[in-house]
Amino acid sequence: MKIERVDEKTVKCFISNEELEEYDITYKDFLMRSDKAKEIVEGIIAQAVAEVDYKPPQFAFDLQIMMLPDKGMILTFSEKTPEDVKNGVNLINYLKEMRRILGEKLGLDGETFAGMLAQAASNVAAASQTQQAKPETAVHTAERPNFAIFRFSSMRELCGYANILPKNLRVISRLYRDGDAYYLYLERGGASYERYSRSCIRAMEFGILYAATEERKIYLEEHGECLIPEKAIARLRL
Numbered sequence: 001m002k003i004e005r006v007d008e009k010t011v012k013c014f015i016s017n018e019e020l021e022e023y024d025i026t027y028k029d030f031l032m033r034s035d036k037a038k039e040i041v042e043g044i045i046a047q048a049v050a051e052v053d054y055k056p057p058q059f060a061f062d063l064q065i066m067m068l069p070d071k072g073m074i075l076t077f078s079e080k081t082p083e084d085v086k087n088g089v090n091l092i093n094y095l096k097e098m099r100r101i102l103g104e105k106l107g108l109d110g111e112t113f114a115g116m117l118a119q120a121a122s123n124v125a126a127a128s129q130t131q132q133a134k135p136e137t138a139v140h141t142a143e144r145p146n147f148a149i150f151r152f153s154s155m156r157e158l159c160g161y162a163n164i165l166p167k168n169l170r171v172i173s174r175l176y177r178d179g180d181a182y183y184l185y186l187e188r189g190g191a192s193y194e195r196y197s198r199s200c201i202r203a204m205e206f207g208i209l210y211a212a213t214e215e216r217k218i219y220l221e222e223h224g225e226c227l228i229p230e231k232a233i234a235r236l237r238l
Contacts (some may be wrong), residue, residue: 003047012076013074014070149216150184150203151207155182157207172187174229175230176227178225183220
């Protein structure tokens with residue numbers, strides 16, 4: 001392993017393909033945080049402390065994975081601030097609240113919801129494989145969703161939702177219609193992740209989550225009628 005100090009809070013570690021085979025570990029172990037991956041990470045941090053005078057994170061760290069075709073991988077460790085840790089807790093709370101709402105609205109039990117999350121994680125892992133031919137592309141673990149599309153059965157529900165949101169919420173919003181239903185595209189934009197998450201949670205009190213994938217977004221853009229191309233939430237307030 002080759003350790004490189006980037007700055008005070010960041011180090012990089014290059015692991016060759018030969019070393020990966022020796023340790024019997026792949027990028028998926030790091031994505032899924034397996035016991036083997038945790039053991040390797042602990043060893044890397046200890047080596048960084050000894051070789052480049054790295055100070056282990058006081059709170060937590062973010063791990064980035066970059067694949068190098070025919071060479072190996074680079075792991076980048078960046079220290080998380082207390083604010084980053086707080087945002088991570090907010091994300092967990094957001095997922096818990098989403099599970100509660102999905103259970104009430106759609107009758108999904110905890111096992112089904114867990115399966116949905118597992119499938120999402122599997123999709124991320126599969127997508128990262130296609131990026132192995134792009135060594136400059138880093139795969140970030142725990143990627144946060146940046147947009148969502150919600151389906152509303154009536155304009156009344158849609159306006160009701162728009163009216164409960166803060167007027168200074170800096171999200172990007174567009175309104176589509178497909179058949180008898182209305183679809184609100186909601187992107188984080190300049191809003192904090194916490195405020196964006198709350199707006200998504202409130203949306204499911206008036207409608208349902210339709211999609212959060214690029215494919216469904218493109219489908220809606222091609223087949224739906226765009227009623228309000230920008231600042232839809234502001235224009236829907238009564």
